[in-house]
Amino acid sequence: MNESAEPNEEQLREALKQLRVEDVLLQTVVTLVNLSGRRLTVEEEKNLDQAKLGIEAVRALLPLCPEEEAKPIRDALAQLQMVYVRETQQPAAEGEPGKEDPERAKARSKIWTPPGT
Numbered sequence: 001m002n003e004s005a006e007p008n009e010e011q012l013r014e015a016l017k018q019l020r021v022e023d024v025l026l027q028t029v030v031t032l033v034n035l036s037g038r039r040l041t042v043e044e045e046k047n048l049d050q051a052k053l054g055i056e057a058v059r060a061l062l063p064l065c066p067e068e069e070a071k072p073i074r075d076a077l078a079q080l081q082m083v084y085v086r087e088t089q090q091p092a093a094e095g096e097p098g099k100e101d102p103e104r105a106k107a108r109s110k111i112w113t114p115p116g117t
Helices: 009-018 021-041 048-064 067-088 102-109
Strands: none
Touching (some): 021 048, 021 067, 048 067
16 A cells, blocks of 8 residues: 555544544644744744733643643643743833833733642
8 A cells, every 4th residue: 555645535434433532632732832832932923912822722721631641731831831921021110110010010910820730
């Protein structure tokens, strides 16, 4: 059989029988982590709104992931959250030491923490 040939309908059906929701869920979460990371770190792809949406989606889906697969995802999520906060922070208003910008205070109140910590 030629390995580069497209699978036939029967082969696709057989593959779908073996596919588990957990596998699709994990692949989706990993894709969201990677995409969010790109939206935070690749200058020509930077989009903080998209990164935030991706982070929120990972946070929502993570409790559904198998526990043995969740730890590395939690670690990656924590790193994404730190990068997001760093990217969205603004320095305090000049001339007013100790006074925090209202937008920064709002963002700080929404800092994420991984579940179970």
